[in-house]
Amino acid sequence: MPPPKLNAYYALTVLVIACGSIPKGYDEGGFAAASGLDSFLSDYKLVQGLWTGSPSGLASRKAAVTSLGVLGAAIGALVAIVVTDRIGRLRAWQLFTVLWMTGFFAVTFSSGIEGLLMFARIWGGVGAGGLTVVAPLYLTEVARARSRGMVVSIYMVILLSFLTLGFFINYAALKTMPPSQQQYRFVLAFPQIPVGLAFVASFFLGDTPRWLASKKRSAEALAVLAKLRNSTVEDPDVIKEFDEIETGIEHKDRVLANTSVWTIVKEVATVSTYRKRFLLGLAMQTFAQWSGGNGITYYIPEIFLLAGVASSKDSLVNAAGYGAVKLVFTMVFAWGLIDYFGRRRCFMTGLALQCATHIYMAIYMALWRGSKNEPASSAAVASVFLYAVGWSVGLCTVQYLYGTEILPTRVRGVCYAANMTVHWLFQFAVVRVTPPMFQTLNVWGAYAFWAGICAIGVVVLGVWAPETKGVPMERMEELFSGPWYMGWRARADARRGSTEGSEKPTAY
Structure with a gap:
């Protein structure tokens, strides 16, 4: 098959849908930092001089402001279970975008009304959580098999771009604006502009060919696929790809139309290959959340202070640098690694590197924190x-x-959607328990815990997860026909079973 032609419509589709990651990214960067500005804390009376309760109550309230958005996101992912298949990927994306924009607008202009702030954090979180389900789902279903990793990774590139940008915007507001409502409102209003533009642009897009075909709208699905491939419905390559999609859903028991959520839940629980694949996704979410990822991201300024950075401003600059490093290496991952080296090599290398750094930080926090040991710091x-x-x-x-x-x-x-619900519930738990873990486990214990999770993850995911690089989505079942603990052996055959090849990937 010749290389794909440049296609402005396809590029626009990927860019617009990937902007569904902005709410999550900016919440972890922009809002997390803005909620620590003196202007924000004073407006909501979350500083010691204005707080009438106990110090522990003040700490709990500050944590609630951050974590309620995460709790709302878990609800949004749960809602996505019902609406994503029913109304389609595109309409669900638009629905959750509206929910986030209205919720975040209310957060921006709550004007010191604490009850409204709390409600708006949950409301906007529903939208953000729903988008974390719909956006990657949409991107996966429109991408070619050989570039699927890169396309879905664009979601994370945009997420981390706005996470990093949030820190820099906070720093600019801190340096150039007086501590007033306008200061934190400027920070919080910014992401609503690109998300609003993406929302308008989404009305020029179509739904995914796979969802349309599953709803027995074959003619429309073929037309959308041809447009995504910058070709016509008569193109043999388009027809071949569409036939693969249709083959995957041609049997009555695979059609989505008029199928209830409960029916699908029962199938996942009883059909072995569905169950193994669902649990693998769940395991990945579990190890990702408890390996320290969001525990570190949400509290990165404090972590730099613990590591020996001198001041809060320096810590904020380092936090922005941390976000920039994540962005750069996610771009390297997306455009140079994931569809070349494969998924397994990437996640196992990443987990091993996380584990090693956690071990050093545990040693540092136990032996040298506060000792003025500059090299160790x-x-x-x-x-x-x-x-x-x-x-x-x-x-x-x-x-x-x-x-x-x-x-x-x-x-x-x-x-x-169920996996992302667990993702957000775990993230909510991580955000809530990280400060108490630092206190009760003397910081080093938290790092030791995270290191243990990473080590277990290398072993469990290393034997369970097959290599899926280049395997058509309609043939994934063949990778999971053997025992779960033999998934690692499916990798070599999966690579031979390329999109255009005739060989089938096998479990082992």
């Missing part, structure tokens, strides 16, 4: 950046990619 700061590299080339993106590509269209939406 510099190494600790460097290890935080090295951790960002491991996270970026590993589970940061692979967790989304595996969850969307290994399941058939019939159960993909429900299973991935």
Whole structure:
């Protein structure tokens, strides 16, 4: 097959849908930093001089402001279980975008009304959580098999771009604006502009060919596929790809139309290959969340202070640098590694690197924290950046990619939405428990815990997860026909079973 022609419509589709990652990215960067500005804290009376309760109550309230958005996101992922298959990927994306924009607008202009802030954090979180389900799902279903990893990774590139940008915008507001409502409102209003533009552009897009075909709208699905491939409905390559999609759903028991969520849940529970693939996606979400990823991201300024950075401003600059490192290496991952080296090599290398940096940080926090040991402190700061590299080339993106590509269209939406619900619930738990873990485990214990999770993840995912690079989505089932603990042996055959090849990938 000749290389694909340049296609402005396809590029626009990927860019617009990938902008669904902005709410999550900016929440972890822009909002997390803005909620620590004196202007924000004073407006909501979250400083010691204005707080009337106990110090522990103040700490709990601050954590609630951050974590309620994460809790709302878990609800949004749960809602996506119902709506994504029913109304389609595109309409679900638009629905959740509206929810996030209205919620974040209310957060921006709550004007010190604490109850409205809390409600708006949950409301906007519903939209952000739903988008983390729909956007990767949509991108997976429109991508070619040989470039699927790169296309889905663009979601993470945009997410991390806005996470990093959020830190820099906070720093600019801190340096150039007085501590007032306008200061934090400027920071919070910014991401609504690109998301609003993406929302308008989405009305020029179509739904995914796989979802349309699953709803027995074959003519429309073929037309959309041809447009995505910059060709016509008579093109033999387009017809071949569409036939593969149709073959995957041609049997009555694979059609989505008029199928209830409960029916799909029962199938996943009883059909062995569905169950193994769903649990693999769940395992990836579990290891990703508890390996320290979001525990570090949400509290990165404090972590740099613990590592020996001198001041809060310097810590914020380092936090921005941390986000930039994640962005750069996620781009390297997306455009140079994932579809070349494959998923397995990337996530195992990333987990091993995370584990190594956690071990050093545990030693540093136990032996040298506060000792004015400059070389040890510099190494600790460097290890935080090295951790960002491991996270970026590993589970940061692979967790989304595996969850969307290994399941058939019939159960993909429900299973991935369930996985993302668990993702957000775990993230909520991580955000809430990280400060108490630092306190009760003397910081080093938290790092030791994270190192243990990474080590277990290398072993469990290393034997379970097959290599899916280049395998058509309609043939993923063949990788999971053997025992789960033999998944690692499917990798070599999966590579031979390319999109255009006639050989089938085998389990072992």
